[in-house]
Amino acid sequence: MVEWTDFERATIQGIFDKMEYEVVGPAALCRCLVVYPWTQRYFGNFGNLYNAAAILANPLVAKHGTTILHGLDRALKNMDNIKATYAELSVLHSEKLHVDPDNFKLLSDCLTIVVAAKMGADFTPDVQAAFQKFLSVVVSALGRQYH
Amino acid sequence: MSLNETDKAVVRDVWAKISKSSDAIGTDAVGRLLTVYPQSKIYFSHWADLSPGSGPVAAHGKKVMKGIGLAVSKIDNLTDGLLDLSEKHAFQMRVDPANYKLLNHCILVVIASMHPKEFTPEAHCALDKFLTALALALSEKYR
Numbered sequence: 001m002v003e004w005t006d007f008e009r010a011t012i013q014g015i016f017d018k019m020e021y022e023v024v025g026p027a028a029l030c031r032c033l034v035v036y037p038w039t040q041r042y043f044g045n046f047g048n049l050y051n052a053a054a055i056l057a058n059p060l061v062a063k064h065g066t067t068i069l070h071g072l073d074r075a076l077k078n079m080d081n082i083k084a085t086y087a088e089l090s091v092l093h094s095e096k097l098h099v100d101p102d103n104f105k106l107l108s109d110c111l112t113i114v115v116a117a118k119m120g121a122d123f124t125p126d127v128q129a130a131f132q133k134f135l136s137v138v139v140s141a142l143g144r145q146y147h
Numbered sequence: 148m149s150l151n152e153t154d155k156a157v158v159r160d161v162w163a164k165i166s167k168s169s170d171a172i173g174t175d176a177v178g179r180l181l182t183v184y185p186q187s188k189i190y191f192s193h194w195a196d197l198s199p200g201s202g203p204v205a206a207h208g209k210k211v212m213k214g215i216g217l218a219v220s221k222i223d224n225l226t227d228g229l230l231d232l233s234e235k236h237a238f239q240m241r242v243d244p245a246n247y248k249l250l251n252h253c254i255l256v257v258i259a260s261m262h263p264k265e266f267t268p269e270a271h272c273a274l275d276k277f278l279t280a281l282a283l284a285l286s287e288k289y290r
Contacts, residue, residue, distance in 0.1 A: 034268035035275055052269050109252060113271065116256045117263035125175075125182035125199045128256060132183055 002137050004079055011130040015115065016076055024118065025069030026062035028111040030055050036106045042099060068107070075138050083141045090145035101143035108135040150276055155222050157273035162219045164265050165258060169216065172257050173208025174200060179253040180246075187246055211250070218281045225284035237288040244289065247282035254278065 033040050034052045043049060046060040055061055071089070078085040093099045112132060116123045150158075165172065178199025180187050194203040214232060221228025236242050255274060259266045266274075 031268045031271060035272040052267075056268070112252075113256055113259045113266075117259040117266060120260050120263070123256070123260050125179045128179055129183045 001080065002082065007126070008130040008133065009079065011127050012079075012134045013076065015119075015127075015131060016073070019069070020118075021069050022062075022066050024111070024114050025067070026065035027114045028107065029061055029065035029068060031110040031114060032103075032107045033061065035110065036103075039103055039106060042097065042103075069111075072138065075134070075141075079134075082137050083144060086138065086141035087145055090142050093142060094146040101139075101146055104139040104142050105136075108132075108139055111135065148276060148279065150222065150273075150280055154273040154276055157270055158219060158222060158277045161258075161265055161270050161274060162216070165262055166216060168261060169212040170205070170209050172254065172261065173210070173212035174205040175208070175257045175261075176250065176253040177204050177208040177211060179256065180250050183253065184246075184249045187249060190240070190242060190246075215254075215281070218277075218284075222277070225280055226287055229281070229284040230287070233285050233288040236285055244282065244286040247285060248279075251275070251278040251282060 030052075033043070033049060033055050040049050043061070043064075046058060046064075048054040048058060049061075074085050075082045093101075112128070112135065115131065116128070119127070181191070181197050181204070182199060188197055191197055191203070191207075194201075196203060198204070214229075217232075218225060218229060255266075255271065255278070258274070259271075
């Protein structure tokens with residue numbers, strides 16, 4: 001089981017309390033598709049992903065970015081059992097969506113960077129450490145049911 | 148995943164805009180490396196103070212960014228340009244190359260937080276490619 005300090009719980013909750021899901025979610029997913037273009041393989045039916053401008057303007061990408069970010073709410077509400085919380089989603093990503101679990105880390109790096117850009121100086125090293133710990137637990141849980 | 152001419156132009160352009168704050172970027176990035184990835188502290192056990200913003204951390208951050216500036220100037224041939232630094236890292240310091248990825252990520256986080264407008268997705272992509280190529284050049288002499 002993952003041990004969370006009071007600082008970590010408060011920090012992570014604080015980040016999500018102030019989160020603009022419809023801005024940060026799309027920004028993170030767009031960044032992932034631009035910086036790591038091989039991730040576009042999972043979005044063949046999303047229409048125009050031809051270049052960065054097209055990706056940033058794509059409404060399906062924006063909608064999906066928001067959906068993914070809200071998916072993190074589950075972990076937020078169940079921080080003491082993230083592994084079990086994502087068991088079903090892990091099976092889905094493995095069996096149905098066939099997503100290489102390395103991609104979860106790529107997306108979480110992009111999300112960290114978008115949050116850093118939004119928070120500026122408030123994204124201190126300790127805040128970054130807490131946030132990245134949270135994301136790495138989620139990433140691990142999402143990869144758990146792969147076989 | 149080698150750097151094309153557009154990547155190089157973007158890297159030079161972004162570096163021109165952020166290099167005046169390179170000391171601050173370096174200090175912040177090294178501080179973050181030690182905080183977010185505490186395993187990296189083993190390379191600095193000889194420092195009196197490993198906390199973010201401390202003297203040794205700031206000095207090292209400055210050194211790292213000087214190396215990055217050098218890499219930007221040698222962007223057309225990073226392997227040859229960074230040969231001396233690679234020897235140093237391989238034989239003297241023996242840094243596990245996995246750590247370059249971690250420091251690269253911290254550098255990108257700092258640039259994002261200090262220069263959000265410049266750090267567009269395209270700039271992010273070019274810089275990520277550049278830092279990855281840099282890490283590879285730095286690992287050249289390892290074996």
